[in-house]
Amino acid sequence: MELYVGYLAAFMGTICWLPQAWKAWASRDTSGLSLAANLMFLLTVSLWFLYGIMVNDWPIMIANICAILIVVSIVAAKLRYK
Amino acid sequence: MELYVGYLAAFMGTICWLPQAWKAWASRDTSGLSLAANLMFLLTVSLWFLYGIMVNDWPIMIANICAILIVVSIVAAKLRYK
Numbered sequence: 001m002e003l004y005v006g007y008l009a010a011f012m013g014t015i016c017w018l019p020q021a022w023k024a025w026a027s028r029d030t031s032g033l034s035l036a037a038n039l040m041f042l043l044t045v046s047l048w049f050l051y052g053i054m055v056n057d058w059p060i061m062i063a064n065i066c067a068i069l070i071v072v073s074i075v076a077a078k079l080r081y082k
Numbered sequence: 083m084e085l086y087v088g089y090l091a092a093f094m095g096t097i098c099w100l101p102q103a104w105k106a107w108a109s110r111d112t113s114g115l116s117l118a119a120n121l122m123f124l125l126t127v128s129l130w131f132l133y134g135i136m137v138n139d140w141p142i143m144i145a146n147i148c149a150i151l152i153v154v155s156i157v158a159a160k161l162r163y164k
Contacts, residue, residue, distance in 0.1 A: 009129035016122035040098035047091035
């Protein structure tokens, strides 16, 4: 049971910023986004990706490479439309 | 070594949305924030908190209760100043 909760949490954590990336590019309204918070989150998922490599855990690597791509696109929108 | 990377990732993941919460309340500029993304992230950290309870892991519980408080404050700012 706890494994399902963990997998669901990992899956949600991977996709949850997709609506934010979409909104940022579609609306070009990024003034309310904190660049600091998004850069810290980018560092966070990059560290998790590195951790996944270190412990050779594919689910952690895959989840976090997806998250990295999404957050990079949010940071790019923030820098593009600031 | 990988443990330090994991702890650093967990710590960063806990505090990284603080600047966003601060910015949302200080600027009242929340139009660019995606409510869907923040609600999905709230569900994510709530599921991780539940997972922490299930596997009786205090670091996971503590990290995610902090994250829940931060994200609730972002969602509250979004609803207050939309």
